[in-house]
Amino acid sequence: MKVLEFYDSKDEDHLRLSLEGAFDAQVALENELEPFFLALEEYADGWMPDVVNGKRQRKYTRAAIWKALEERRDGDSTAIGLYRTKWPAIDSQLWLWLPPQSPELDIIIKVKPLSFFTEAERCRKFVEMVRAWASRYPVPYAKAHSSDDAELAGFPDFGRDDETRRRDGFDKIYEVCWLNVFGPKLVERVGRERMLSTPAWRVEELPNGCVLLVTWPTAADFASDEARLAQARAHAHLRPDLDFSTVLRTLRERSAMLAPVEPRFHPDMAPLLSRVADWTASHERQRKIAEFNAWQPPEPEEWRPADSALPPDVDDIERALEHYSLLAEHLVALLHTQVPSVFDASPESLTDADFYFWREEFPTRRLREAIDQRAVPAIGAYLGEVLVRHLGGRWIPRKNLEEAQVLVGNRVWLPFLRARHYMGSRQSLLDYSLTRLYRVAERHRS
Template identity: 75%
Template sequence: MKVLDLHGLPEEDSLRLDFRAAFEPKEGLQSELKPFLLTLEKHADGWIPDVVNGKRQRKYSHSSFWKALEERRSPRTTGLGLYRTTWPALDMSLWLSFAAHPPELDSTVMVKPLSFFTEADRCQRLVEMVRAWASRYPVRHASAHSSDDSELAGFPGFGRELQTAVRDGFDKIYEVFWLNVFGPRLVESVGRERMLSTPAHRVEQLPNGSVLLVTWPTVTDFASKEARLAQARAHAHLRPDLDFDTLLRTLHERSAMLAPVEPRFHPDLAPLLSRVVDRAASHERQRKISELNAWQPPEPEEWRPSNSALPQDVDNPERVLEHYGDLAEHLVALLHSEVPSVFEATPESLTDADFYFWREEFPKSRLREAIDEHAVPAIGAYLGEVLVRNLGGRWIPRKKLEESQVLVGNRVWLPFVRARNYMRSRQSLLDYSLTWLYRVAERHRG
């Protein structure tokens, strides 16, 4: 069974639900967790799991669910994953800690895309599911919201050190999300009367003393002006020590960071930059597009006018050209499995190589000695070969690699110097991209 990999799909916003509560395992896991499963199946409209993963994947059923929990069980914990094979994608985890006091049930649900919850009825069913869970299991805190906006809010640490965040959890109102369940302890710290008088779409006291709060009818509208106003009002009401105008301004700033931005990349580098953007986390995607819209590649500096070219200074040019070819083949050997187009030595293969080196953070992830001794010569030789094959260039061999030139039109290009500049840092892979040098050389060949 091939499940939809939430993280392998195109970057877009997801619904994120976090539910943390206590449970009582003394009567047996099946009797204790059966209400959790039945509630999920009743309310997970269109996104019910069909795969359960313990030590291996199985088709979802109650029996496979119990089997997965049992085979992953240790004296202190057990857990499993729940997934889907068809749209929308689901990545759901259930983690049980028997060592906590009281024992703890922790579930995270990610459904992609967030737009699946556009309809108010589907959002209502999600609210009812969380309400039923929180009424059955003594909840500490639960929330459902846009995954992207949760990231921008700093969830779950909210700027705290990891050790502090794990120890204290949601010990005060750090944020008000679209859907919230505040446990009795948190309710009492705020004041039950204040909590129940919160201005919101829905506020309900649950039988165990928890309070369910929903700020707006639909989660997909979370970034609208009206929904942000409702969110800020609720937050300021629950935290009178915070300034309402500051809260609202922060929310609008987050909305602006998530608002769609039209790509207007440099045309010569659009194929590369589009792939760079595709690798950005969805909550950073629009900011990355804006950044790359404004970015312009520096004009290549690795060239001379043809009348200033250094003359050939080698005794056996054929042997030197053969050496350049061998160096270029080293790059083919390095990249061929990840970048199959490298065999073609085309402008497109340069773009593929640019993206591969950027994706791998090659200048930082490899030993500097290996980069300088092996990668730089191979990249320079390969770039030179692409100039020769595709632009009618001609090598002017030199004893020193960095002085070796490729004559194209009225310029000579220094591919080994370019390769050295290119491999300085991850940003240099864009500033000194192989693609950009090729396109500039192409424009000047006449």
């Protein structure tokens, strides 16, 4: 069984549920978890898991669940994964903490794309599932919300250090999400009467003293102004020390950060910048696109007019050309697994290499000595070889690699010098991209 890959190359907003509930360890585990899986199977509308993962993957059945929990048991804990083989993708983990620890059931469910929860009826069923779980397994706090918006809101730290967060948890209403379950302690801190009078789409007191609060009928349009107004009203009501207009302004600012931005990248850089934007975390992507829209790549400086070219100063030109070819092969050896197109020595392979080096943060994650002595010569030679093969260029060898030139049209280009500038920093990989130099050289070849 091949499950859908949740964490593929392009991050995407999704609905994330986090719930930590207590259970009775005196009851047989299968009996205690029966209500959990009954609710999942009844209310998982269109996103029901069909794969259980323990030490190996199995088709979703109750027998598979009990087997996976048994084989993954490690002293006082056990865990399983729940996945799907068809769209939409889910990534779900169920952990059980067992005596002598306090018995606890922790579930995280991620379903993507978030747009799957546009329909009110599907969202209602999701709420009913959480209601059933929170009623059966009392929680201190649970929430379901857009993962991107939660990132912008600062979940789960809210500006606190790790030690404080672990100690205090969700000890006050830091944020109101699309779906919230407030445990008895939080309810009493706010005041039960105030909590139950919150202006929201649904507010319900559960039999165990928890309160379920849903701000809006659907999860996917959390960033609409109507949903933000509802979210702000609920938050300001539960936290009378907060100013409603300030809360609403903050929410609207977050919506603006997530609003789609049309890419208008420099044409030379569009293939590379599109891939960089896709690799960026989804909650930061629109800001990155706007940044790239405003950014203009610097004009390449690694060139001279053809009539100012330095003459060859090597003893054996053919041997020098063989050396450049060998250096270029070093780059092929370095990248061929991650960047198969490097075998082609094509303009497209330059863009693939640009993206690889950027993704890997190569200039900052490798030893500087290794970069200067091995990577820079290999990159420079490879760039020069592409100029020769695809633009009709001609090497003009020099003893000093940084002076080595490739004649294309009325300019000579300095690929080794470009490579040194390129490997200066992660930003340099964009400012001095191989793709950009090639495209400018292409326009000047005649």
